[in-house]
Amino acid sequence: MRIGFDAKRAFQNRTGLGNYSRTLVTSLAEYYPEHEYVLFAPKVKPLYRPPRAAVTITPQRFLHKLLKPVWRSRWVSGELQSHGIDIFHGLSAELPFGIHRTGVASTVTMHDLIFERYPKQYNPIDVATYRKKAKYACEAAAQVIAISTQTKADLMEFYGVPEEKISVCYQACDPSFQAPRDPQTIRQALVRYNLPSEYFLYVGSVIERKNLARIAEAMFLLKDRLNVPLIVLGDGGAYKEKVKKYLAEKGLTSRVIFLNEVAKFAFRDLPALYQGALALLYPSTFEGFGIPILEALWSQTPVVTSTGSCFTETGGNAALYVDPFSVESIADGMFRVATEPALRQGMTERGLLHAERFTPEKCAAAVMQVYQNILP
Template sequence: MCALRPQGEAAVPPPGAVTTVVPRQFLHRLLKPVWRSRWVSGELKSNGIDVFHGLSAELPFGIHRTGVRSTVTMHDLIFERYPRQYNPIDVNTYRKKAKYACQAADQVIAISLQTKADLIEFYGVPEEKIPVCYQACDPSFQVPPDPQKVREMLVRYNLPSEYFLYVGSVIERKNLARIAEAMFRLKDRLNVPLIVLGDGGAYKKKVEAYLAEKGLTSRVIFLNDVTKFAFRDLPALYQGALALLYPSTFEGFGIPILEALWSHTPVVTASGSCFAETGGNAALYVDPFSIDSIADGMLRVAGEPALRQDMVEKGILHAQHFTPEKCADAVMNVYQNILK
């Protein structure tokens, strides 16, 4: 959470500064989740807050009674579209918090047009109340590729020189099982291994069982299982990949797509959802529910160097729409509109 503090108080940041409000009382520090979701409301006035920003789908209950203006960022409503993929208690908790935040906030920031559409569909939030502020990714991905750093990274983690890359949680929605099935269908035509950076539970075990059954265990490297991978090496991991495989069935934005575009890495992703926003004309789109379509995308991007180069060039241009500066400007515009 963050808040804008006004001009005029002694010993406070300058006008427009963002200040972090933290729990100070012992009980509040002990029960931080309760403080964040409820008790902090009582502290907003005493802190002289002009605008309170809930950064992730939550505003403290009772904020509507404080007179403090507010906004909330909604990343997605995946738990509403796919409730069976979540614990029912979690779904009810997320829903209660999200609905209240959308009702109480002066403006509701959506991170994509897809999320904006979902807010209108599921919660009836007025369209004019929902500005879209696109995300940016870590600036380290904007550093131009360095072949030497890529080679050093591959040696450091004992990785193959050619590979597809999967980045994200190993859960049903992310579709790793269908990627594995596509690899099996291509086993006699395409021998490019897959590196998986991410972890999971029951769904991951299901994928591992399938790989073992089909003799593909050696072709898929679960990086978290074999090493402690450092975030500082992630840009190089992207840069070294033949392509990012991201055929998720649904996302709010799909940050790995943007990380790949900045890294000069081709992206194979899904049609539908938010992916055309994030990938633009740079990505290769496949049907996330069709194993043949995913396999065809993998085969094309692996076998057509000219296509990969075109995707890289278009990706660099499209990524310019998602810079930290543009993200900051969009969010600041929301603050200014709220205070008009």
């Protein structure tokens, strides 16, 4: 097979969608080298070095170079046959418009429909754009890949996608999280960023759904019982400023470190940051998968996360679950994981076992099965 990919996120996105794209393409090329892989990218950046077996296609015509977003969203369809593509995979919830008329089979990975569940947390124009792209992709694709059973249920609920058209293929995280760092390496990373030796960790955008405000309120509840600082790796806008205002009012500013504000953080240090943490705090109200949970499990870092949504899929029996709408429940989870060493030990042991369900090899195998079902 000659498999084409929408590779924009692989080259341009440093977080979730980019990590998914890079890990999947690299894993497919490693475990299934008998196939050919073609990356269609509006622009190429050093963020990603594709496998040697992969070919990268960028806009060539003057108008296509001038209007790269249009090339990616529409004009790529007209190039698929000339590049001999057997199947095209939209890695980030969209397919180029018109692909259904090309005769080229396609699949699309749908990560979540959070914009449908919480439309008020998005710009209305963005919601309309996301909806148009997602609906078209689900209609045009021969098979839809959902990254969790939660996302599968949402596709059926919001868009009426037939159950038999959806395959759940769990994602993997970057293999670097699987490699244990020795204590000295972890200490060196913490010293490099002037960080404390004991801390909770928050990884993700600072937006309402991720629930940093309630974590801050939980820290205030615990201020006389637990003195563990929080490192926040992620950025945000108005919601972040709201949280910072609360921290200032409650005298907690020194207890929360917004890492992006004090240092230019390098991704290569992220595994060490996880492995040095007392626990990952991830009481999000809703996710499609929750990749930081998996990164923490591989890092042998305890996870405090939410009941509901996809979290029990990703965290399994290894995480400590709290009510994301209850400050008291979040505070209780934080206190328990900080003060019960036996609990932490059991969580890390179960975490490694559960993480084995989400290896790059298993992820690649599940996706390859989808391709083979489409093109037997």
